[in-house]
Amino acid sequence: MQRVKVLVVGAGVVGLSTAVCVAETLPHCSVTVVAEKFSPDTTSDGAAGILLATEFPDIPLERQRRWFKESFDHLLAIADSPQAGDAGVYLSSGYHVFKDVPCDKKPYWADLVFGFRYMTDHEMKRFPNHKFGQAFTTLKCECLSYLPWLEKRFRVAGGQILHEKVTDLHKMALNYDAIMNCSGVGSRFLVNDEKVYPVRGQMLTVNAPWLKKFIRDGDGKTYIYPGVRYVNIGGTRQEGDWRMEVDKEDSEGILERCIRLEPSLRAAQVMGEWVGLRPGRANLRVEREYLSVQGRQVPLVHNYGHGGVGVTLSWGTALDALDLLRQSLYEKPPQARL
């Protein structure tokens, strides 16, 4: 049987997860990942990678839940294995505190993480500016380790890597039987999706090895996530902001807000600053279309628009994208239908 050539565009957490899913599940596919940026230069590399999610308004909740569950279970198996340290995947417990009581006190993923409960009044005393809190144990997936680990897994499954910036999918489709678009915020230009917009996030890495628990403010703008060696503190959520340069005022704001949440950070040395553009979109896009290329119908599976929940939903959406690809390969393309 002739090998089916699949091209995955994008080498962030979504691209590599999708590529691994295809390469490991469809052995008759020969998979290539093409991207301008690889770890440690992708958006995913700066993400804290804590598994928790906000809801997309128009996607059935059951589907979002399934994405979350599949990603969580996949990562939990890694965390509970000898690979955990290499992959940078491990359990992380902490507090999610809200300045105002949210309408939805219990998110859809509450029963998918471990030990979800509301914080007691005694626990809330530590956060005088906050009125409500959730305590739970979830997973943290550090892409600086996880992406190289995925890449290794991809190569073991026969995957190929191409370092190239893709600007024309039609051109790429000349040489491939199927394309999977995991180009994140780049989809704005690559597929002219005006619904995609950057949500700029700035983050600091600090040396505070005594911090073991995460603290996140429900507004998503202030967080402290203990990483493997350093602690990621942040952040910002600047919509429509394409700036990749570090903003000193943002750094000062982050330090001030995080020290208020966790005073011991005063003693922490700042190791670095980082900026990334979350691929914002009202709703995540996992769907398939076809590219007409020289008389052929080339399936184009989209898997982008994960906003701030890329790591959280990476494996689940990759599995959905895989399903769409599989369907495309086994059913006749639209043009041939009667």
Add this chain to the structure above:
Amino acid sequence: MALFHCMIRIGSARYGSARFAFPLRDMKVCIIGAGVIGLSTAQSIYQHFHGRVTPLTIEVYADVFTPLTTSDGAAGLWQPYLYDKGNVQETKWNKETFDYLQSFLSSPDSVKMGIFLQSGYELCTETLPDPSYKDAVLGFRQLTKRELDMFPGYSYGWFNTTIMIEGKTYLPWLMDWLKQRNVKFHQRKIGSFKELADSGADVIINCSGVRSGDLQPDPELKPGRGQIIKVDAPWIKHWICTHDFSSGGNMSYIIPGSRLVTVGGVFQVGNWNLQNSSVDHKRIWEDACKLDPSLQHARIVEDWTGLRPVRSKVRLETETMRSGPRAFEVIHNYGHGGFGLTIHRGCAEEAARLFGQILEQKGLLAHSKSRL
């Protein structure tokens, strides 16, 4: 000496109505032992009596100091034994220590003290009654079935957040604190209480831990040998302790510190051997890798052996002794087993209270209304 007395009298006359406690001579307190018990007792005594008893000289005598004490090797997890077996005093002292440490967590000193919060899992092979400390720690709850699924072989357990106190940081912080207040340290092995009494000690505080038997035989005091492996596995952010009463006290645990993860353990009562055992190492390592498979790829840094000062209960009491015609007091504060860091402050405060009683009995502590 007469001039000194004269000056004291002049002093009290000058300051009129303030009733001051002036001893007829130096009040010299000598503490034996510079582990967490000795140092924290020195601190409590200073805090309560500096300025109320003048002059008050505090000296610490020990043959080993940080980082070589038993306290330095301990993982530093605040956790009493599951049940206090009626030693309600100990439960009280444990909680007092927790609350005391908790009050420092948001202070600028917390990092220098080596204290921080950490959550973790307590795993049991059978359903057990809630532990004595369930209300002292934070967020205590039972483990859910899904959580227990991560730990095959364990059918029940608890989750909670407790405080870590790392001896290698806490002890230097205590020593600095004491040195800044003129507490003197002497590196010397003390052969007997009499030796210190004869050199001028009025009150001796015996914080000599597992070797207290060298100073005064105590058949109830035994070494509880522990061996640990220090591992570089910084992705581990929770402690895991197992409670399996069928294991003869050798219970597996994984406790991340600020730098390395402490993996243990054994609890060999009566074993004085301070050498690391390769047999123990193998068992500890295999059990821990079963608890957390991610350890298999972790880098082992070093092994360490320490002797817990095990006793049926903590000995915290005053004993009057004689050296020739002279009587002197010894306050014993030893036998804290595997919970020295956990209980230290409560015991230090109690030792200070006992010291206060001695001062009162000697008429050295008037109920002073005001201090200068």
